[in-house]
Amino acid sequence: MYKYLKTADLAAREKTNGGILYMIPDVLIRVTTLVPLIFLWKVVMSSGVDVGMSIDQMLTYTFVHAILADMLVVKTAATGWLSDGILQKLFGRPMSVLGQLTAETVGRWIPMLLLFSLPTLILAPILGVSLIPRSVWFIPSLILCISLGFAIDCLFACLSIRLRSMNWLIDRIRAATVMLFSGTLIPIRLLPFGLAAAMRFQPFAALGGSPLQIFIGTADTAEILLLQVFWNAALWPLALLAFSKSRERMVSYGG
């Protein structure tokens, strides 16, 4: 376990190698998106349309999403590392490749948690946002969400390997798909044209949107947890099998 913790530690330090100054643009973008988004929700929710959520719940949903964004939709460096040639290097180390990817990813979360999430908590009372979860089942749901996030990321990495040199394109499609289908930016229950019912059971809905719904208490906790367990059970064996079959197909240019 120590070697994975050390890997996470190194990944966290690597993120700030160039100095904390270079993380400021990312922090600024998160803050300057969060604040108008909070007010955007205040504007639309005050229109009086009944969407099964109160304005306070919506603000909490948005705020918690912002501070836990990296965990709610997991993205490892696997796809980028494939084209860089770094992914192959992981096979030369006496550690599990997926374990290294997980440790690296968790380590990379830490600087942003310290530089953005923690300081942003101060904004919550100023913006009138409550950060008390409605159910303790939020924690297991978050863990299942993170686990599923790694499985889905692994499948996308395998797709990149399969399609060769399309990493950047797959990354774009994946970011767009996850943004809309995971319910992190807009809760799935708010989607119009009957999309809410249609998208409730797809795997991306078991990502960030699920723990957020439990956090604010707008969902059937048992149903959400069951769906998360189901998708974990369904996609992890698939991800492991796909990754195992993809090893021999990896092609990198490096540099």
Place this chain on the structure above:
Amino acid sequence: MDKYRRIGISRVLGLLGISAKLDLVWLLRDTRYAIAGIIADVIANLSIVSSVFFIAVRFGGIGSMNSDEVLFMMAYSTMTTGIFMLFGAGNNIHISRIIGRGQLEHLFIQPLPLGTQLATSGFMPFTSGSNFVIGIALLVVAVARLGVEVSLPWILSLLLYQLVTMVTIVARAYLVSSMAFYSPVGAEEISHYAINGTWLLSTFPLSGMPAAIQYSLVTILPEGLMAWFPALCLLGRPPLGLGEYYPMLYAVILSIIAGIIFRKGMKHYVTKGSNRYVPYGFRR
């Protein structure tokens, strides 16, 4: 000194033609990858604009804008994305990547002024024009639903606002990218933050938000000028009492500041050089 000769419009069109030809050749020779790129561009943009539009539909509008007006704004935003991709597909607008990677020298040795190369090198009409076409289609639908009277002056206004929006995007990108002259590694991706990082924010209809947010997003940050402000101007309701010429004024001032700072950075760069390459040519 021949490379500094005056470049005429026909030469610029010729250079754009060369870029277009290269793009067509890429599409024909690597069709599978090129089509995947087109699909990725379309999905990436539509996911952003549809998110905002879905909110508008669900709530019957956002602030003082009804859902058709929000659709019009999203159409404007999609057209802007389309124009950006049409002319900026070669990192020529993400200029911090070229500076940070030490690739500006590659442009110095070409027998063309730097500005001409940057203006023409990213033109990819065949593989990057999809969002522009979708933007026009959305605009037609929105205009029809809103009953906007489309006249020649209105179309010219639309073109002018699109031009001004692009000038603002490019000026801001070049302004922040000037940091890459001084810190090539640390600031290599800063234009990505300035352009892509703020894209979602630029699709927010600011109508109904507190004045402090609205004014901040049309002064300190120009995100309100990317779609919201010009869309309302085109609908005949310039917001905030700033007048319909405000985006032009902002673009001119920002361009002047960006020009001064970029030139200063360039002077530093040509004096000190780039540290990105080791002697055997590999990038650090």
